[in-house]
Amino acid sequence: MAVTIRDIAKQAGVSVATVSRSINSATKNQVREETRKKIFEIIKKYNYFPDQIARSLSTRKTRVLGLCMPFRASVFSSDYFTGIIIGAIESARRLGYELKIVLLSETARGLDISDVNKTSAIDGALLVGTRIEDELLPVFRNSDAPWILVNNYSENDDGKTNFVDCDNKKGAYDAVNYLFDMGHREIAFIKGPADSRNANDRFAGYMKALKKNGIKSDKSLFRTGDFTEKGGYLAAQELLADKNNITAVFCADDEMAVGALQAVKDKGLNCPKDISIIGFDDIRLSRYVDPPLTTVRQPIYEIGKVAAQMLVHIVEGKIQTPVSKVLQTELIERDSCAIAARK
Amino acid sequence: MAVTIRDIAKQAGVSVATVSRSINSATKNQVREETRKKIFEIIKKYNYFPDQIARSLSTRKTRVLGLCMPFRASVFSSDYFTGIIIGAIESARRLGYELKIVLLSETARGLDISDVNKTSAIDGALLVGTRIEDELLPVFRNSDAPWILVNNYSENDDGKTNFVDCDNKKGAYDAVNYLFDMGHREIAFIKGPADSRNANDRFAGYMKALKKNGIKSDKSLFRTGDFTEKGGYLAAQELLADKNNITAVFCADDEMAVGALQAVKDKGLNCPKDISIIGFDDIRLSRYVDPPLTTVRQPIYEIGKVAAQMLVHIVEGKIQTPVSKVLQTELIERDSCAIAARK
DNA sequence: CTGAAAGCGCTTACAG
DNA sequence: CTGAAAGCGCTTACAG
Structure with missing residues (x-):
């Protein structure tokens, strides 16, 4: 059997509340240093890790970001997919989040993003690879769950969408x-x-x-x-x-x-x-x-990076929405263009 | 506020137990059809989705697979990474699982796979991109949490590892x-x-x-x-x-x-x-x-596919471990080889 | 600084 | 076929 917070509390001779406070950075100062020390010894001894599921149920936060996308070949075009993911996962990791890949059904059955959040156990969504026909956007907009449109914003949009894109x-x-x-x-x-x-x-x-x-x-x-x-x-x-x-x-x-x-x-x-x-x-x-x-x-990697970062900020309420960022493109000169031939 | 199983129960005039049974395929036959029908009407009306977190805490299953890998450039080589992921996610999805990417810290701090499972809230792990130096394997072996070694099995191995690889x-x-x-x-x-x-x-x-x-x-x-x-x-x-x-x-x-x-x-x-x-x-x-x-x-896509499928089978106890599969390679003739020149 | 208790939203024996 | 209740493993007001 896995060791729980109860076991630790019992062994340390304290209440589960005290153990809980000790292991959460936001509350650890509420615990006397000496007590905390003892608790951590026990934790180490029993190789205790808090159960993330239980934590999530209690806090209503999962600390996971969803990379949500339709299952369409073009989204998975290697460089694009890899770039977005690596960028996103790096940001996420640095901020203490994980990344989950959630496939949106092609047959968009009126899925609301808040449903995605609940059924997929994510705190927010990075929406990748959408097309106009998906009709995902309008329904997403009606949700107050945090999400960011990645790489598919249009200048004709409503101005209320969180997004990151290149120009x-x-x-x-x-x-x-x-x-x-x-x-x-x-x-x-x-x-x-x-x-x-x-x-x-x-x-x-x-x-x-x-x-x-x-x-x-x-x-x-x-x-x-x-x-x-x-x-x-x-x-x-x-x-x-x-x-x-x-x-x-x-x-x-x-x-x-x-x-x-x-x-x-x-x-x-x-x-x-x-x-x-x-x-x-x-x-x-x-x-x-x-x-x-x-x-x-x-700058696809950058886009993934910025998007995940932005999403975390939204999730944690550190930023006013709508928020967006437009990254600049760069002309890369190689050899496929030359002075126009006379015709 | 999100609607919960309580709300549905109340509106339907039944207990939460009955609602729960109705929405789980394994138990839905325990509920009278008529009752179930009424419940589903209410569910639809209130746009209810069961909370996956609560479910997980209760069942001790998350229905997510972890794609675990060191944060190393070679793992992220586009074609490899994309191939594995798409293969894995397709299998996972078909079997009702999601895929989470979990980065293993380079500084392998004696992380046990069962800890990964607990802290990352996954049912099993696909271990990708390991190297001998990682010393992850020995510690993983001491765990009874389900995991599969992807693409790095060696013929000199211990014979107790679940793996899928090509020959x-x-x-x-x-x-x-x-x-x-x-x-x-x-x-x-x-x-x-x-x-x-x-x-x-x-x-x-x-x-x-x-x-x-x-x-x-x-x-x-x-x-x-x-x-x-x-x-x-x-x-x-x-x-x-x-x-x-x-x-x-x-x-x-x-x-x-x-x-x-x-x-x-x-x-x-x-x-x-x-x-x-x-x-x-x-x-x-x-x-x-x-x-x-x-x-x-x-056959990298196949490898990802088979690996995820195998992992789900292990997780659900449908298969005896150790289990493994070796996929065959194929020689692709193009133009970079020719009859040896006389020297 | 610490503890007892309620609560997060489900599932599942147990009893009927 | 259905319900009351305990339990999953945490967090967090509340009280002291």
């Missing part, structure tokens, strides 16, 4: 300006899925940059991908077949950029000589393809 | 035979860290294949890497400087193989013409380097 629009804007400065005028764009908020913001950034540079947008220059390599390949293939005067393509994520790169090669064209390609995210693979991909880096 | 020795053996059949006789080996069990088993497989083919092992053909790309690069560089007659190098993981490939290129040599390279794991990157890497595929 998708600005990142895309920068990418297009970069291409423009290299002389590109016919810049194609491969969008992400229509129901992805950050995909939309990236598109908005593209449009904004076009406008600023006096280029009028041309619908025949857009294609929609699904954030996968294959989707990028297909979209680029179409683009290359239709329009022979494009000199650059901006992809809403690196996966699609990798696919687009392959399409360019398969068409017998050279990147960057004939076509420049620029991606978004800076996944590990970007450095290894040939040519290495120029891209807009999203 | 590292056999995989390495296959790789070397493959090279031998292509005419290679001077086959270098870049080992993993000395305190990694699977690294050692892979080395053992290499040695076994050498012996079987009548090649005597040559110490000058071994180098030790650290499972990272950089380590592989450095080791290969040394190898290439020292021995000019090697025609192939087998790397204990793909990360090192990618590094080795770069070293070969930097030396002005061609892979596979001058030097064949073969890796282990089949990480995503392997398909993208130039030339694409021939490697020994480790």
